[in-house]
Amino acid sequence: MxxxxxxxxxxxxxxxxxxxxxxxxxxxxxxxxxxxxxxxxxxxxxxxxxxxxxxxxxxxxxxxxxxxxxxxxxxxxxxxxxxxxxxxxxxxxxxxxxxxxxxxxxxxxxxxxxxxxxxxxxxxxxxxxxxxxxxxxxxxxxxxxxxxxxxxxxxxxxxxxxxxxxxxxxxxxxxxxIDVEHIQAVVQQAHQTSAQNRPTSGPVLLSVGRLVPEKGHGTVIAALPDIVRRHPNLKYVILGEGPNRDALLQQARSLGVAEHLEMPGWVDHNEAIRQMAVADGVIMPSLSVQEGFGLALAEAMLCETPIVASRIPVFEEVAGGESDVLSFFREGDSCSLGDRVQSILAGTNESKDFQPLVDRVAEKFxxxxxxxxxxxxxxxxxxx
The missing domain is CATH 3.40.50.2000 (Glycogen Phosphorylase B;)
Structure with missing residues (x-):
């Protein structure tokens, strides 16, 4: 053929x-x-x-x-x-x-x-x-x-x-x-060298996706003022590029949290995985209007990093439900998102807590x- x-x-x-x-x-x-x-x-x-x-x-x-x-x-x-x-x-x-x-x-x-x-x-x-x-x-x-x-x-x-x-x-x-074996190898390497990979000494929240309104990054930025009151050294990093960059920057400036926002643009796929693996939380804030699968969510489920995702049907389908290390917030609701983020930043998770997520990805995706x-x-x- x-x-x-x-x-x-x-x-x-x-x-x-x-x-x-x-x-x-x-x-x-x-x-x-x-x-x-x-x-x-x-x-x-x-x-x-x-x-x-x-x-x-x-x-x-x-x-x-x-x-x-x-x-x-x-x-x-x-x-x-x-x-x-x-x-x-x-x-x-x-x-x-x-x-x-x-x-x-x-x-x-x-x-x-x-x-x-x-x-x-x-x-x-x-x-x-x-x-x-x-x-x-x-x-x-x-x-x-x-x-x-x-x-x-x-x-x-x-x-x-x-x-x-x-x-x-x-x-x-x-x-x-997704290439489960390859991603797991990258994650293992990232964990072994996590001290060198961390961009700051404070907590790091990370999102991966195009800078377009449908990806919901603005919801995270709207939640940042309350989050940084408790975590003044926190950084929110968005890996991606797109037409909404200036609007996101302006939103962060207007809320007084621009110094907590980093948008380095597109990075190599392996580098995105490494950064997810060493972050304190991966945020998936997409709106339901466009998200068809959520490839980055499936990849994040292998990274042994707590995940906060918008409660949209496709994310629930991929995740298979909530757990201590994967929680949902109401779509587009910055207060609901902020509560979930505060929870993961206050908690501790052993690697065994992530095994059900790893098993689900390996079995289905x-x-x-x-x-x-x-x-x-x-x-x-x-x-x-």
């Missing part, structure tokens, strides 16, 4: 997920190609894993959501590439350019199409929703990364023990996967499990 994976060039989180699946395809003596749409507006692409081919499709940057120049250029180039490369499976992800690609692949070349839905349906604008609905008939399999995402597309989604929808087997659940599920799906479609 020749599997073509397709998304925007700068969609780093999705490409990291696809890496493990593509490598499993290659290990099974098949071919994998990353087809990346580039419009010059996104951050530089990640290099593909060894053995994975790469095809870049350069298009003009869209000036508005339905700009015909970008879509026309992509359709022409993708059509030509399919004709030459003859992939046997096309795996699309986000709706731009996935909606265009799956129509071309299926309608013009009869190539089986797998689509993974990573985002909550209501988080997309009406134009994107229309594109998804109009082209989903061209997908042979539609995968959802959580039950929350599935039910946002299909309220009657009812998976069996294999994650396949009892009402329509074209739809299924495959959880996102290991990358090997995800990769095998996709490989099995590709084989089913190819043998039809």
């Amino acid at each position: 020749h599997i073509a994976y397709l998304d925007r060039s700068g969609a780093h989180a999705i490409w990291r997920l696809m890496d493990a699946t593509a490598l499993s395809v290659i290990a099974d003596s098949h071919r994998a190609t990353y087809v990346k749409m580039r419009d010059g507006r996104q951050r530089p692409a990640l290099p593909p894993p060894t053995g994975v081919s790469e095809q870049n499709i350069d298009v003009p940057a869209s000036r508005f959501s339905s700009d015909p120049r970008s879509t026309a250029s992509f359709k022409h180039q993708f059509r030509s590439w399919c004709q030459k490369a003859a992939p046997q499976i096309v795996h699309t992800n986000f709706c731009v350019p996935g909606s265009l690609a799956r129509k071309i692949a299926k309608r013009q070349f009869q190539i089986p199409v797998v689509t993974t839905c990573h985002e909550m349906f209501d988080s997309m604008n009406p134009f994107l929703q229309w594109g998804v609905r109009r082209t989903e008939k061209y997908a042979d399999a539609i995968v959802y990364i959580s039950q929350g995402v599935a039910q946002s597309y299909r309220p009657d989604f009812d998976p069996d023990q294999h994650g396949v929808d009892r009402n329509d087997p074209r739809h299924r659940l495959i959880y996102n996967g 290991d990358v090997k499990r995800m990769a095998q599920a996709y490989l099995d799906l590709y084989r089913q479609l190819h043998l039809r």
Whole structure:
């Protein structure tokens, strides 16, 4: 088989997920190609894993959501590439350019199409929703990364023990996967050298995520004045970048806590894990409108660091419930968040307290499990 994976060039989180699946395809003596749409507006692409081919499709940057120049250029180039490369499976992800690609692949070349839905349906604008609905008939399999995402597309989604929808087997659940063994090795190393890794002598709270309103960082900043009264040397560190940086800085200044906020931007993935492992608390304050899985939450569950997360359906699905080392606060409620943070900063936790979280991630969200599920799906479609 020749599997073509397709998304925007700068969609780093999705490409990291696809890496493990593509490598499993290659290990099974098949071919994998990353087809990346580039419009010059996104951050530089990640290099593909060894053995994975790469095809870049350069298009003009869209000036508005339905700009015909970008879509026309992509359709022409993708059509030509399919004709030459003859992939046997096309795996699309986000709706731009996935909606265009799956129509071309299926309608013009009869190539089986797998689509993974990573985002909550209501988080997309009406134009994107229309594109998804109009082209989903061209997908042979539609995968959802959580039950929350599935039910946002299909309220009657009812998976069996294999994650396949009892009402329509074209739809299924495959959880996102993380490299459990690698992350545990990074965490162990971080704990061994924790004195050197700690950026300050006071408590450190850490969040990982893009600087956009949907990630909820403003809720944490709103809670900081009360928290720093008890912990005057506390730092709140956000690892990520995005358009909300200035607004977050202004909010911190207006509340008199700017000196307690650090936003170093994006860091290497291993460095993010190391910082989570040595922090005093990991805060996951996302709003429910956009969060489809919470990859950083699953990773944090391996770091043996107390976690405070917003009580949104997908976080409850990933976490599997509350415990002494993982607690929830009311979504968007800074007072509720502050109470939970004060609790973890006042407490002590032995490593055994974290074992249920580690076991849950290893059992449900290991990358090997995800990769095998996709490989099995590709084989089913190819043998039809």
